[in-house]
Amino acid sequence: MSPPAASPPQPPAARPLVVLLPGLDGTGLMFGPFVEALGRAAFEARVVRYPVALTSYPACIHFARTLLPRDRPFLLLGESFSGPVALALAAEKPENLVGLVLCGTFARNPRPGLRWLAPLLGILPGRLPLFLIRFLLLGRWATEPLMEQVQALLPQVPAGSLKSRLRSVVAVDETPLLAPLRVPTLALVAAHDRLVPPAATEWLRANLPNLDIMRLQGPHWLLQTRPDAAAKAIRDFLDRLPKPQPIPLESLAAAETDQPR
Numbered sequence: 001m002s003p004p005a006a007s008p009p010q011p012p013a014a015r016p017l018v019v020l021l022p023g024l025d026g027t028g029l030m031f032g033p034f035v036e037a038l039g040r041a042a043f044e045a046r047v048v049r050y051p052v053a054l055t056s057y058p059a060c061i062h063f064a065r066t067l068l069p070r071d072r073p074f075l076l077l078g079e080s081f082s083g084p085v086a087l088a089l090a091a092e093k094p095e096n097l098v099g100l101v102l103c104g105t106f107a108r109n110p111r112p113g114l115r116w117l118a119p120l121l122g123i124l125p126g127r128l129p130l131f132l133i134r135f136l137l138l139g140r141w142a143t144e145p146l147m148e149q150v151q152a153l154l155p156q157v158p159a160g161s162l163k164s165r166l167r168s169v170v171a172v173d174e175t176p177l178l179a180p181l182r183v184p185t186l187a188l189v190a191a192h193d194r195l196v197p198p199a200a201t202e203w204l205r206a207n208l209p210n211l212d213i214m215r216l217q218g219p220h221w222l223l224q225t226r227p228d229a230a231a232k233a234i235r236d237f238l239d240r241l242p243k244p245q246p247i248p249l250e251s252l253a254a255a256e257t258d259q260p261r
Contacts, residue, residue: 016073016098016238018045021064021082024165025157026050030149030224031079037227041235046074052157055164057172061088068094075234077101079223080196081165084174090185091177099241100181101234103188104220106200107207108173136194141218141225149224178207186237188230189215190222212237 018038022028028047035045048064064085068074073096078086083105090100133150134142185208189201205211214233218226 015043016075017069018043018075018077018234019068020045020047021076021078021085022048022050023080023082024162024169025153026052026054026060026081026161026165027153027156029153029156030221032149033146034223034227034230037231038234040228041231043231043235052161055161055168057084057088057168060085065089065092065094069096072096073098075099075101075238077103077234078105079103080105080220081169083107084172087174087177087181090183091181093183097183099238100183100185101188101237102185102204103230104190104193104196104222106196107175107178107204108200109170110196110200137219137221138225139192139194139219141221143225146221146224175203175207178204179209181208182210184237184241185211186234187211187213188222188233189213190218190220191215192218193220193222195220212240 020028020031020035022031026049028049031045031047035047038045046067046069048067050060050063054060054063060082064082068076068089075098076086076090078084078101080103083102084107086100086102086105087107090097128136130147130150134147138146187201187204189198190196201213205213214237216222216226216229216233218229223230
C-alpha cells in the first residue's frame, strides 16, 4: 500500500502575513532573499522601513504600530535592532497577532560590558569598512551578491542615524515585558553570530515563558544567508501551534436564537 500523499502547501491567503521589522539600518533592503524564500513557502511578507530620523525605540515602536494589519492574522518578526520593537508591540496584544519571531536579537543590551563605549560613538568613524561588515555580519557566508547589496545600502543610511540607534541599543531593556508575554514565540539563533552573543538568547529563555528556540548554522545576518532554512523554521513553528477549533453549528444556531429582536 503506497503512503498517503503529502499535504500541499497552504496558499498565501491561508497563512498569516509576516510583518518584518528591520535591523539597525532600518531600510529593510537586506530582507530581499528572505522575502523570496517566504514566497516559496507560501507566505506573504510586509517589510517595515524606518525613516532615517527615527532612531529611538519609542519612535520606532510608534511607527511600526501604524503598519500592523488590522484585517488578517499576522506573524511579527523582529530582526536584530528590532527585537525590542517586536517585543513591545507583542506586549500590547494586538488583534490578529498569532506569533512572534525574534531573529538574532535581544531584550536588553546584548553586550552590557561595552556600555562604557556609548559616549565615544560620536567620535567613531562614520561607517564601518566593508571588510569589517563582512566579518561581523556575514563571515564565511558572504557572497558577491550580498556584498553588492551592502554597498547599495550604505549610502542610504546617514552615519548619525546608525550611531543614534546604537545608543538606543545600549540603553534598552524590555525585560519587564517578557514574563507576561503569552504569544507563542520563536527565537531564530545563528550558530556563528559575531554580534549578538549566546547570553542574549539565554536571557530570553530565562524570562520568556513561551520561547521556542531554533539554532541554525549561519552568521548574524541569518535571514540573508539561510533564507530557506529560516522560512522553513517559521513554517514548522506555525504548524506546531494549536489550531483554532471550529465553532459547532448548533452553537451558532443557539447564538442566533438568543439574539434580541
